[in-house]
Amino acid sequence: DTGVSQDPRHKITKRGQNVTFRCDPISEHNRLYWYRQTLGQGPEFLTYFQNEAQLEKSRLLSDRFSAERPKGSFSTLEIQRTEQGDSAMYLCASSTGLASEQYFGPGTRLTVT
Amino acid sequence: AQSVTQLDSQVPVFEEAPVELRCNYSSSVSVYLFWYVQYPNQGLQLLLKYLSGSTLVKGINGFEAEFNKSQTSFHLRKPSVHISDTAEYFCAVRRNRDDKIIFGKGTRLHILP
Numbered sequence: 006d007t008g009v010s011q012d013p014r015h016k017i018t019k020r021g022q023n024v025t026f027r028c029d030p031i032s033e034h035n036r037l038y039w040y041r042q043t044l045g046q047g048p049e050f051l052t053y054f055q056n057e058a059q060l061e062k063s064r065l066l067s068d069r070f071s072a073e074r075p076k077g078s079f080s081t082l083e084i085q086r087t088e089q090g091d092s093a094m095y096l097c098a099s100s101t102g103l104a105s106e107q108y109f110g111p112g113t114r115l116t117v118t
Numbered sequence: 119a120q121s122v123t124q125l126d127s128q129v130p131v132f133e134e135a136p137v138e139l140r141c142n143y144s145s146s147v148s149v150y151l152f153w154y155v156q157y158p159n160q161g162l163q164l165l166l167k168y169l170s171g172s173t174l175v176k177g178i179n180g181f182e183a184e185f186n187k188s189q190t191s192f193h194l195r196k197p198s199v200h201i202s203d204t205a206e207y208f209c210a211v212r213r214n215r216d217d218k219i220i221f222g223k224g225t226r227l228h229i230l231p
Contacts, residue, residue, distance in 0.1 A: 050219065098162075
């Protein structure tokens with residue numbers, strides 16, 4: 006097991022297009038988290054799942070954002086009608102449960118032109 | 119609500135010199151405290167964490183941090199830095215019954231030859 010993986014690592018898109026990112030957590034980790042990191046800032050929490058259930062969503066997650074984890078394994082984060090302000094690094098993390106260490110993936114860097 | 123303040127956005131230090139990266143937090147409830155490191159183009163890696171017990175916490179790569187409840191601080195220290203320590207360092211806090219992590223804005227450590 007090589008850790009949390011994310012795909013793609015980089016994505017350039019034009020404003021208004023839809024994009025989807027994938028995160029594969031460490032196997033048997035039942036919790037999966039999404040964070041967003043903009044330039045010069047620390048990561049900000051977006052949402053998290055326990056198995057397939059989405060348990061919490063940040064107010065940062067506008068209605069253009071949707072996240073799924075249909076079988077409790079990998080997760081996807083979709084952004085519809087992208088805006089320049091969506092340009093950021095999107096980080097995924099996984100853990101074995103409440104209060105356990107979160108292991109982060111390398112991130113997907115999104116650039117909206 | 120919790121918040122984290124990293125007092126320095128950048129810290130230059132000569133190789134083999136000691137370094138301290140400062141972090142203050144605010145919370146009305148008990149929290150867990152963390153330091154993460156982010157190397158260029160990589161995800162976050164946990165350096166150390168304070169959950170309870172001894173206020174002096176030792177982490178990886180020779181780093182340590184001291185939890186000071188009265189000053190609500192969790193400063194990170196290393197007695198002798200190496201060029202490989204060049205990275206961005208994030209202080210973070212999590213409520214002990216919560217799962218999302220609140221990050222500071224980060225401190226970029228520059229190691230001077």
